Amino acid sequence: MNHIPSVNLSDFISGDENKKQKFVEEIGKAYEDIGFVALKGHFLNDALVEKLYTEVKKFFSLPLETKQKYEIPGIGGQRGYVSFGKESAKGKKEGDLKEFWHFGQYVENDPKLEAEYPKNVIVEELPEFNTVGKEAYRMLEKTAKYVLRALALHLKLEETYFDNYIxxxxSILRPIHYPPITEEPKEAVRAAAHGDINLITLLMGAQGRGLQVKNNKGEWIDAIAEPDELMINVGDMLSRHTNNKLKSTIHQVINPPRELWGTSRYSIPFFMHPISDMKLDVLDSCIDNDNPKQYDDITAGEFLNERLIELGLIKK
Known part of the structure; x- marks a missing residue:
């Protein structure tokens, strides 16, 4: 496979059973083959996307000392600002050439989870930043819910299997700024080759070159979405839960050609995570004689903590 398949969520929510089934088959096949799709018909409108990018660019344009006010120690970068070069891919020493922000969950009616999650960080200088971030978070979360419902049907589970877990x-909404490259990067790239930790990732801002996905032959292929599409991929939690039936594909963001070093790049992924208590034990339906169980039992919270240590965001 040398391209990313495109699917339309409108088919799934159309009320037409044939269209719905076609969507389930298309997205299921894509996630078994390459682990990525480009998705049309999501719940983000153009006006919201434009507002979000405007606010994100304003934030990253603030002076460094202002941004660093919002870098909160002791929470593994789970909310607020993470400065340039702090995060590295699993197994890499070099920090990625990026800075980013984290919006987290807006908990409803659950004091236990409210106490468990770090609080969202409010940017005083930009009154619209947090409002727009929250709205985008909600629309991406809604889109992700329907994608997971389609995958539940593909896996022969009850359609709303994932609903209570998500x-x-x-979940995390992460606006990323890849600043202009000012000198020859030694080993560092904008985002080194990695798999995502979570269930699925929804990416805004994959319209330009940069994002690459490794296909089954081990070749890097460009993953470029149309302006109205989100790039959505399987994360390690979902891959593990399905015994690798659905593929968490290695991907990277490469440095641009030298003539474009002077330009910034922005992208905004939404990492759909379940509640920490969700068991990621391999589904019985994904185990057979040809595919024996590959993973030990673990909860989502335990798995996340392991990975944050590997990424250097939490110290042991």
């Missing part, structure tokens, strides 16, 4: 889940 309601109030520990």
């Amino acid at each position: 309601h109030n889940g520990n």
Whole structure:
């Protein structure tokens, strides 16, 4: 496979059973083959996307000392600002050439989870920043819910199997700024080759070159979405839960050609996480004689903590 398949969520929510089934088959096949799709028909409108990018660019344009006020120690970068070069891919020493922000869950009616998750950080200088971030978070979460419903049907589970695990889940919206490159990067790239930790990732801002996905032959292929599409991929939690039936594909963001070093790049992924208590034990339906169980039992919270240590965001 040398391209990313495109699907339309409108088919799934159309009320037409044939269209719905076609969507389930298309997205299921894509996630078994390459682990990525480009999705039309999501719940983000153009005006909201434009507002979000405007606010995000304003934030990253603030002076460094202002941004660093919002870098909160002791929470593994789970909310607020993470400065340039702090995060590295699993197994890499070099920090990625990026800075980013984290919006987290807006918990409803659950004091236990409210106490568990760090609080969202409010940017005083930009009155619209947090409002727009929250609205985008909600629309991406809604889109992700329907994608997971389609995948539940593909896996022969009850359609709403994931709903209770993702309601109030520990999901993250991450606006990323890849600043202009000012000198020859030694080993560092904008985002080194990695798999995502979570269930699924919804990415805004994959319209330009940069994002690459490794296909089954081990070749890097460009993952470029149309302006009205989100790029959505399987994360390690979902891959593990399905015994690798659905593929968490290695991907990277490469440095641009030298003539474009002077330009910034922005992208905004939404990492759909379940609640920490969700068991990621391999589904019985994904185990057979040809595919024996590959993973030990673990909860989503335990798995996340392991990975944050590997990424250097939490110290042991």
